[in-house]
Amino acid sequence: MSEYVLKLEGITKEFPGVKALDNVHFDLKAGEIHALMGENGAGKSTFIKVITGVHSPTSGEIYLNGEQVEFDNPKEAQYMGIAAIYQHVTNYPDLSVTENIFMGHEKIGKWTRRINWKQMHADAKSLLESLGSDLDPKTEMGSLSVAQQQIVEIAKALSSNAKIIIMDEPTAALTHRESEELYKITEQLRDDGVAIIFISHRFEDMYRLADRVTVLRDSQYIGCWDVDKITHDQLIVAMVGREIKQLFPEKQNQLGEEVLRVESLGQIGRFKDISFSLKRGEILGITGLVGAGRSELCQALFGIEPYDEGTVYFEGKKQVIKTPEDAIQLGIGYLPEDRQAQSLILQWEISHNISLSALTSISKKGWLAEKKEREIAKELAEKVDVKTKSIFDPASSLSGGNQQKVAVAKLLTTNVKVLIFDEPTKGVDIGAKSAIYQIIVDLAAAGYGIIMISSEMPEVIGLSDRIAVMCEGRVTRVLDKSNATQEAILEASMSKKVNNSKVG
Amino acid sequence: MTEKNRMNLATISKFREFGLLGFIVLLTIVIQFLNPAFLTLGNLTDLIKNTAILSILALGMMLVLITRGIDLSIGATLALSGMIAALTVSAYPDLHPLLAILIGILVGVVCGVVLGFLVSKVGILPIIASLGLMNAFRGLTFWVGGGEWISAYQMPSSFKNIATSSFLGINTLVIIAIIIFLYFYYFVNNTITGRQIYALGSNPDSAKISGINSHKIYMIVYTMMGGLSGLAGVLWVSKFASAQGNTASGYELTVIAACILGGVSINGGVGKVTGVLLGAVLLGVLDNGLPLIDVSPFWQMGIEGAIILVAVLFNTIVKKTVEKNNRLRRVI
Amino acid sequence: MSTRTINNTQEFSWKRFFLQWEWMLVALIIIIFLINSSISPYFLNYLSISDATMTFLDKAFIVFPMVMIMIMREIDISVGSTVALSSVVMASLYNAGLPMVLAIGACLLVGALCGFFNGFLLVKYRQLSAVIVTLSTMILYRGIAYMILEDQSAGEFPTWFSFFGWGYIGSVPFILVLFVVMAIGAVLLLQKTVFGRRVYAIGSNPTASRFSGVKVDKIKLIVFTLAGLMAAITAIFLTSRMGSTRPNVANMYELDVIAMVALGGISTAGGKGKMLGAILAVFVIGYLQYGLGLINIPAQMLLIIIGVLLIASVTVTNLRVKGKLQKKKSKKKVKKAS
Known part of the structure; x- marks a missing residue:
């Protein structure tokens, strides 16, 4: 058993005409919040898609709990306990909260193949409660605020027993107070042993939450630091690559x-x-x-x-x-x-x-x-x-x-x-x-x-x-x-x- | 602002259904008041019988609309399968009526598969693909019928009995419609495929991420629609005891109207079996009741059109108001 | 700021010129002419070619606005009912004693109002889709036509009124003359004016158009009103040719018109296609119909052919778009390799 729940080595991803990722390293411990930072176009999104199995890397290895794995599609990554909460909330506005949580892994009767609504609603309720939310699972997703939808997305990740949760700019559309709620939930998840990759543009998010930070720039790996061991200016230089002036x-x-x-x-x-x-x-x-x-x-x-x-x-x-x-x-x-x-x-x-x-x-x-x-x-x-x-x-x-x-x-x-x-x-x-x-x-x-x-x-x-x-x-x-x-x-x-x- | 105070879209849809039900009840009372012959067993049976075929088709159309599609070819599919079934029974009068029904369904399924293929694999927009097929199927109907009618005397009575016979005192048409209604209710609410239809219509991009096979869903939806049109074709020909080239011409629009009245959104993702049933019943009540209170049959279409338009507008205005109220409540 | 120069002259490319969908339609017309004339010796003379247009051009007037509507990603399925309603209003007003000229004016007014109402609903309630609105008004307008005439027919028009449907200017049918004039106008309007450019902009990206100061609502309103007006013109020609009218005239016209527009290469996904294509498609379907009539093939066969032609043409267009994309991709790869 390795120290890292997730480790990526030498990941390169090429698209026709572009090198979106160039020899990127990354590792993640259980119970850690790891910030991933970089400017727009630095390759963060592509990197996330490699982890979640949307893209398969051109070269490089992915280790999950020390064992090498390959994902052919998002379902396989999900099955292995990796879940992502995307920047643009991707949900079904016309369906209920419960259905959004369980889409893709509905609970069905063994013989009848009938959807077990009662159990799903109850499970959704308790999942939401564990996140400190009193949302009614029968509510329609489209009627919720962005912050509430984000909580549902987290519940969705938990419902698939995710051990690794990737949050892509989750605070981008939240007010200050809502962000604070999200911080609390994220910390709670960390304390429960979930490993979290947190992507954000906001420095405050990173300082508030992360233990370590990895920086990408121009599709390349720049470095990984403990958050308390790097100064703000050093971090900006790492992200931008030169003095900002x-x-x-x-x-x-x-x-x-x-x-x-x-x-x-x-x-x-x-x-x-x-x-x-x-x-x-x-x-x-x-x-x-x-x-x-x-x-x-x-x-x-x-x-x-x-x-x-x-x-x-x-x-x-x-x-x-x-x-x-x-x-x-x-x-x-x-x-x-x-x-x-x-x-x-x-x-x-x-x-x-x-x-x-x-x-x-x-x-x-x-x-x-x-x-x-x-x-x-x-x-x-x-x-x-x-x-x-x-x-x-x-x-x-x-x-x-x-x-x-x-x-x-x-x-x-x-x-x-x-x-x-x-x-x-x-x-x-x-x-x-x-x-x-x-x-x-x-x-x-x-x-x-x-x-x-x-x-x-x-x-x-x-x-x-x-x-x-x-x-x-x-x-x-x-x-x-x-x-x-x-x-x-x-x-x-x-x-x-x-x-x-x-x-x- | 607590969640409980917030009027959300789910409550609207319930409100809508009750509104529709209320309107039907009100209409019934008014018609009954003006002509007591309305709420008699004989007339009600007639009403339900007439609504049966419409509701069968409307249920299928609901699924198509939920996936953001539309099927304009169902009138033609209905005519084609009705015609082929009628031709078959007139050539082999000893054929069991069940087989005739199966033949009709089979023809409908083939039509549906063709449309599903064009939509899902070739990627033609449903409105254009079904428009093209509407022409083609309608032409085929005339062609296989040789431009002639198949009239009552050419059909064996066993075939005509499909629509007139009854089982446990209930008309066969109505029984078939009830079975299909129950099946649909179960299918869309309690099976994974059923829910995937809604998911696909609600957000096709997310559906991809969730691993939903959209080609499969489109095929299922259009094939079901075709099969139901085929069934309806046989029932229609049996009921009216005649098969013609222009049977049910333009009927697809009535079916779509029933869905819209029932609260199915043409933008996908929204629609309930009970709502669609109410929509079909409302059109049935209008069809049956207006002549009873001496409304000229020529006024019927205009009244129907006005009611559909009002329902559509009412829906949008309520939605708009709720959205605005939610915004007003936000304190800054 | 810079020294870079950017090219603003475009070389004429024969390849691009001949790769247009319109040539396909021209080829189709030629094939239909060849087949028709080989089957019937009477087809290939000037009189029958020009007279044939009388039988199919009436609904073609609606094609002009429908092209613009479909380029804007909308649709109007109420036009057939608008034809019926304006025709019925015209006939009943005349029978009620109004002078024919005024009745014709009323017909145009009613048509324009029907179109305006559609446009108004769409602009006022943006969430509503055009399919729903025009489906409702389709039933409503025809319903009103039935309310007015019930199962009666109306007619007995003055003799001069038959000029629209049967008259000639010189030896050319009046309807053909008017159609050609309007077609030239429509091509210029869509392809050469600011208005036309804005129609394409709305269909390609409605949000960006609004942010660029394009009056999206106003343009939609104008185009839908135009659709109603053209439906009224169709009503005049149709009524004149038939000599009387009933509430059930022009049944399913909307679908014929949409089929012509789609065959003309206008994609319902918006922003693509040319007016000329749809105009050519009118003649493709028209002469097909006429030719089949000459050799006594029942009109129903025409339905099959139109249906198949429509699906085939859309499929070919789809494949062409896909092919182009693939070409682009492979080009990029080549660049990278070099």
Whole structure:
């Protein structure tokens, strides 16, 4: 019997054209919480899929309790006691909690093959109770909050007698209080002898929970440390691979007159009492935990889901924004968080993507002006430096970072004065990241007012002139560049009290 | 906010079913008040007999809709199997009626398998695949029938008796429908395959992770639908004692309407056997009751259409309101 | 910011030109013509070719909006009922003493209203699927037609009204002239205007379209209203050709129209297909029907052929898409190897 319940050695996974994992090591002890960290695209998700049997590695060995194993499909891994809770909750919204827990290993009568509902409901109830939840197992999954669904997912993992549970960004969509609940449950599981792999972007998660941390970067294994033996800065260097300051370009923006002012904006159940102003050439960072209402606020400003109360002044004049067309007409551009779902039409060629928001101006009396469209597309694609040969290539042929550049180019077609970037570097590799930062800084220097939502603190601190921190639907603090520290932001993003004074 | 205060979707669906039941009761009272001949044994038997075939088909359609599919070919499948069964019995009058039923089911199953194959293996969208097959099966029906009708005098009485005979005092059609209803109730609630149908419709991506064989489920669902259409074909021809090329033309839409009234979601994952039965009964009551209270038969379709539309809208509005209320309760 | 130059001129490629689905349909039309003329010596003369269009072009007007609807990932199965309702309204208003011109106006209005109502419900209640909405209104509209006329028929139109169904401009049937004019308009609208581009955008990615400032709701409303209006135009031609109308006219028209659109290469998954394909498909099915009639093959055989043709064409399109993907994959592999 080995010391490790799970050990992976020299795991390499190649996809056509990409090496997603390159000689990665990992080991896991029973009763341990092991954090797996790394930037987006570092290979964490692929690594998890290798462990859970979704992908089989190109080379390398997996040992379970000292014995070498190979998984051909997720069911085999499940059978061996490995369960995963994925980032995007994968459940059946129309079915009951009980069914979600037991899907794939229902309890059936020996001879009749009849589903034994009574026992399943009872088992589900006791599983949930062991996790400290009083959910009714007959409730429909779709009516639960994300946090509750996550608890059900954990119950599901336990129901299959999992000895190893992988949690992929479980706190991403939780509020602070809900995260705290999840921490408690995770610790309880650890104390019961379950080994847990915990993947998270949040440092607080790791410090709070993990015993050890393994870092991946650019598909490679960087190292494994005891959490109390590595400093924060060392960890960041390990994850990013260089000093973080190099990532951010020199800023040369000059603040001009006010272009946008928002007064006590609110949307029922989403955010409330939001006031701020934005000057030309200014970068206003908006941060806070996921679920704090940042995207909702910006989508309301862009008219996707209109605000219910409050006033918006654009260039000093009171305006009403009810639809995206209103916002575009005024001169507000929005770069959505999920570029594949909300911004680009992947199967379309680059030029058509770039021109979509501005078709009215790139046309004559409703007729498409294709020559003009091509010229504008070429000019803008070159301006943001999209790495492609031709504007006729489909957007799907580009890498994540270059797709994001096309999405930015699309915003510049209309006559915008304010640009809202929602998580502009999400899922983008480091090289493209600094290119996108350069674009943002250049745009600010060119006099655009910029609002940037981001969860990544270094990004917010490195780029913003001012930072508004949101928590549970309210702005809890506005920080100046001079006094913006990670600690101050973190504190404000978790405090429920509204505090606009400089001293917390 | 505690969970108990929260009106969730499960309660809505119960509420819906009671609402539907309440509406049927109300309708019954009104019709009975205007024409006491409505709630008589003779008329009720007639009503149930007429609803039997519709409910058999609606149960099959429910499964198809739950997997996010649709089957527009069932009217044609019904006609084809009815026609083939009728041709067979008119050529061999001594054939046991049970065999005739089996032949009908077999034809239906073959039709269903073809559709299931096109949907699951070839990957054609159900609405297009079943539309194509609808044309093809309808054409086949005319072709095998040589464009002629098979009328009552060409069918042996043993065959016509399928629909008129009774067992323990209950009409055979009704017995068949009850058996199928009970089987479906058990199948969708208590077997793994039954639950997998719901899981697949509720979230096809998760179904893959859970190891559910979607090809198999699609095949099962469409084959069952085909088999039930085949059965319904024989029953239909026996009941009306005639088989024609255009038998049950457009009937698929009535069947789908019964499902929608019964609360089956066309977006998949949702639908209950009892709900579908109520939907079919409501259409049956309208069909049977409206003529009794001197509503012109020509008004019937319009009334049915309006009721379906109101039911659909009512459903959506309630859902929307509940979602909004849940949001309002969130304190910030 | 950069020195990179990106190409914005596209070379003309014969291969790409001939790989379009529309050529397949052209080939089908030629084959049908060859078979028809070899079977019947009367087929291949100008008169029968152009006169034949009178028998099948009436429902083809609905094809234009249906193409746009299906490109937007929606569907409208109420169009047949809309034809019936607007036809019945027109005939009964005329029989009630309204001048024919006004009755025709009412017909167009009723059609447009039916379409608008569908669109309105879909836009107002976004969770509703088009199948449910138009299925309900399909029953409702025909139901109203029955309420108006019951089992009667209405007709006795003024003689000039028969011009729509039977008239000629020069030696070309009026319906063909109007269809060709409208077809050119429809091709230009979908392929060459901002409106058309936005229709494709909505079908390819509705969320991204909304985030890009495309007025998704307004466009849907317009297209569904257009579908109703075109159904009314179909009603005028159909009623004129038959000389009278009943509530059960245009039964199953919606399915014929959807079959034509699907055969034309428009995928119900949205965002793909061209107006020209559907227009060619109208003639494929139309001449097939006409040819079978010439050699006394019963109309029912046509059903089988249409059904098989529809499934075969969708299968071929599916395979083509799959084939393309595989090609892409193998290309990537080659790149890596080099």
